[in-house]
Amino acid sequence: MLNPVRVRFAPSPTGPLHIGGVRTALYNYLLAHQTGGQFILRIEDTDQTRFVPGAENYILESLKWLGISPDEGVGVGGPHEPYRQSERKGLYKSYAERLLADGKAYYAFDTAEELDAIRKTYESKGSAFQYNAVNRTKLRNSLAMSTKEVEDLLSKDTPYVIRLKVPAKGEIRFQDSIRDWVHVHTSSIDDKVLMKSDGMPTYHLANVVDDHIMEITHVIRGEEWLPSAPLHILLYQAFGWTPPTFAHLPLLLKPEGNGKLSKRDADLGGFPVFPLEWIDPTTGHISKGFREEGYLPEATLNFLAFLGWNPGTEQELFSLDELVQTFSLDRINKAGAKFDVNKAKWFNEQYLKNQPIKALVSTYLPNMDSTKAEAFASLYIDRITFPNQLGKLSEEFFEIPSVYDEAVLANKWNQENQNALNLLSKNLNSKVENWNSDEIKHGIHSILEDAGIKMGKVMQVLRVALSGNGAGPDLMISMELWGRESVLKRLQKALENFPECHG
RNA sequence: GGUCCGUUCGUCUAGGGGUUAGGACAUAUCCCUUUCACGGAUAAAACACGGGUUCGAUUCCCGUACGGACUACCA
Numbered sequence: 001m002l003n004p005v006r007v008r009f010a011p012s013p014t015g016p017l018h019i020g021g022v023r024t025a026l027y028n029y030l031l032a033h034q035t036g037g038q039f040i041l042r043i044e045d046t047d048q049t050r051f052v053p054g055a056e057n058y059i060l061e062s063l064k065w066l067g068i069s070p071d072e073g074v075g076v077g078g079p080h081e082p083y084r085q086s087e088r089k090g091l092y093k094s095y096a097e098r099l100l101a102d103g104k105a106y107y108a109f110d111t112a113e114e115l116d117a118i119r120k121t122y123e124s125k126g127s128a129f130q131y132n133a134v135n136r137t138k139l140r141n142s143l144a145m146s147t148k149e150v151e152d153l154l155s156k157d158t159p160y161v162i163r164l165k166v167p168a169k170g171e172i173r174f175q176d177s178i179r180d181w182v183h184v185h186t187s188s189i190d191d192k193v194l195m196k197s198d199g200m201p202t203y204h205l206a207n208v209v210d211d212h213i214m215e216i217t218h219v220i221r222g223e224e225w226l227p228s229a230p231l232h233i234l235l236y237q238a239f240g241w242t243p244p245t246f247a248h249l250p251l252l253l254k255p256e257g258n259g260k261l262s263k264r265d266a267d268l269g270g271f272p273v274f275p276l277e278w279i280d281p282t283t284g285h286i287s288k289g290f291r292e293e294g295y296l297p298e299a300t301l302n303f304l305a306f307l308g309w310n311p312g313t314e315q316e317l318f319s320l321d322e323l324v325q326t327f328s329l330d331r332i333n334k335a336g337a338k339f340d341v342n343k344a345k346w347f348n349e350q351y352l353k354n355q356p357i358k359a360l361v362s363t364y365l366p367n368m369d370s371t372k373a374e375a376f377a378s379l380y381i382d383r384i385t386f387p388n389q390l391g392k393l394s395e396e397f398f399e400i401p402s403v404y405d406e407a408v409l410a411n412k413w414n415q416e417n418q419n420a421l422n423l424l425s426k427n428l429n430s431k432v433e434n435w436n437s438d439e440i441k442h443g444i445h446s447i448l449e450d451a452g453i454k455m456g457k458v459m460q461v462l463r464v465a466l467s468g469n470g471a472g473p474d475l476m477i478s479m480e481l482w483g484r485e486s487v488l489k490r491l492q493k494a495l496e497n498f499p500e501c502h503g
Numbered sequence: 504g505g506u507c508c509g510u511u512c513g514u515c516u517a518g519g520g521g522u523u524a525g526g527a528c529a530u531a532u533c534c535c536u537u538u539c540a541c542g543g544a545u546a547a548a549a550c551a552c553g554g555g556u557u558c559g560a561u562u563c564c565c566g567u568a569c570g571g572a573c574u575a576c577c578a
Contacts (some may be wrong), residue, residue: 011578012578014577047577111576112575112576126504127504127505159576179508182507184507188506189506196576204578207578223509225573226508226573228573229507230507250508258570306515306527308515310516312517313517314517314526316527316528335508335570336571337514338514342514342529344528345528346529349541353541381541383540408538456537469539472540474537
């Protein structure tokens with residue numbers, strides 16, 4: 001057993017939580033619970049321009065639906081409140097000033113426009129601009145200016161940012177739990193902005209400061225953060241702190257073609273990439289949710305867990321508790337995983353079969369007589385992927401058909417079948433005393449036998465006559481569910497509608 | 504362009520110096536079944552390429568190709 005870990009899931013409230021983010025949250029949750037540690041939810045809302053109302057609540061709701069709620073953080077509280085970075089604003093400033101005082105960071109007065117222009121110039125020359133040791137002396141910052149100049153600008157409330165003074169030479173190395181050793185030269189790292197001119201910290205500063213203060217031991221996040229991990233290490237070093245263990249997760253990729261899974265893929269492929277339905281507050285665009293599609297939380301979790309991780313055994317079905325027991329960081333893959341809807345559906349079917357029928361019926365067939373509903377659900381449980389199919393299916397099932405499978409009739413409808421159906425129509429009622437599937441079967445059998453007709457020859461036509469369809473669930477049980485009267489009515493209607501046979 | 508990361512059946516993956524390269528989804532066929540589905544069985548299907556190292560490489564090393572992420576006062 002590992003030492004208790006403290007991990008965090010730190011999304012930005014800029015829209016609905018992506019399914020890849022859900023997987024990140026899941027892995028964090030799993031490790032925390034396996035070790036008896038804490039899973040913390042921190043909201044990283046330092047970019048006020050991208051704030052989307054409702055997004056934070058969406059995140060909370062999603063985790064709740066999946067059963068992976070945080071032990072600490074936004075929505076639940078804890079010893080390091082507040083857990084919303086916008087509410088911790090002042091804190092970051094003081095840490096940035098500490099770096100400033102130690103000469104590990106500096107003021108920069110270059111405007112966004114100035115830097116854009118410089119970047120464009122570099123680009124047109126086919127190279128890329130870096131705000132780093134070789135360029136910073138030529139730019140407008142406290143390293144290139146005199147102390148007086150800087151004080152002047154500051155006293156006049158000139159907008160400024162605080163940048164990290166990245167050493168010109170050196171190698172940053174760290175051991176990622178998934179990728180092993182990663183090394184990068186400091187020369188390829190920019191003097192990243194730590195504090196923005198609006199007084200908010202950037203992700204990098206806020207993240208490192210909070211992870212340290214909140215005593216985070218393991219940072220498990222998406223691979224998109226791998227390139228900035230060395231910068232974070234540098235920041236830990238600048239503060240004199242021990243960095244946490246990093247684990248950078250492989251990305252979730254498009255089902256077809258190349259690239260990472262995006263919202264567009266969902267719209268195109270007709271499957272969800274968000275846990276819950278999301279209605280965009282500005283455009284009104286509706287994005288599908290796993291929940292609304294009919295995915296069960298545990299199936300969703302199981303499916304997600306296996307995208308990039310496996311237990312090394314041949315077991316594929318894992319409850320959340322089993323995942324907690326079995327999960328380990330070192331069995332996570334390095335390569336990205338394509339999202340496969342078929343597999344997701346298969347997981348759902350597996351979990352659906354194990355759902356108690358009673359519970360299914362009470363939520364999906366609330367208006368039907370419960371005995372009848374349970375029998376119906378049992379009849380269809382192996383034939384559906386999502387429990388919410390039950391409602392529509394039951395409507396179709398109990399409706400007397402008006403269209404009949406023509407292909408089957410063209411093939412099978414003949415004089416013998418017509419005789420058989422006539423006989424059944426005439427005699428079934430009196431032949432079956434108690435209307436249940438067994439007696440119905442015996443009744444049909446004996447009626448046909450008396451006429452010298454084989455049951456197998458009649459069944460499919462009988463099915464079409466009664467249900468309209470050439471295929472479907474057990475006919476005898478179906479007949480029991482339809483009831484005596486309805487069956488006789490169906491039979492009669494079919495006889496009236498089927499063409500007359502001659503010869 | 505630069506930096507970093509990756510590459511086993513169509514997909515998710517197991518494995519790892521000597522294997523008939525295993526499983527699951529999807530596909531096909533068969534069995535079960537009055538039909539369809541479920542279930543069962545079987546089949547087809549993979550180590551990106553080129554060099555090393557080695558008696559031997561899919562496995563280790565180096566390149567190449569391809570893919571991806573990042574390259575903002577976004578996270």
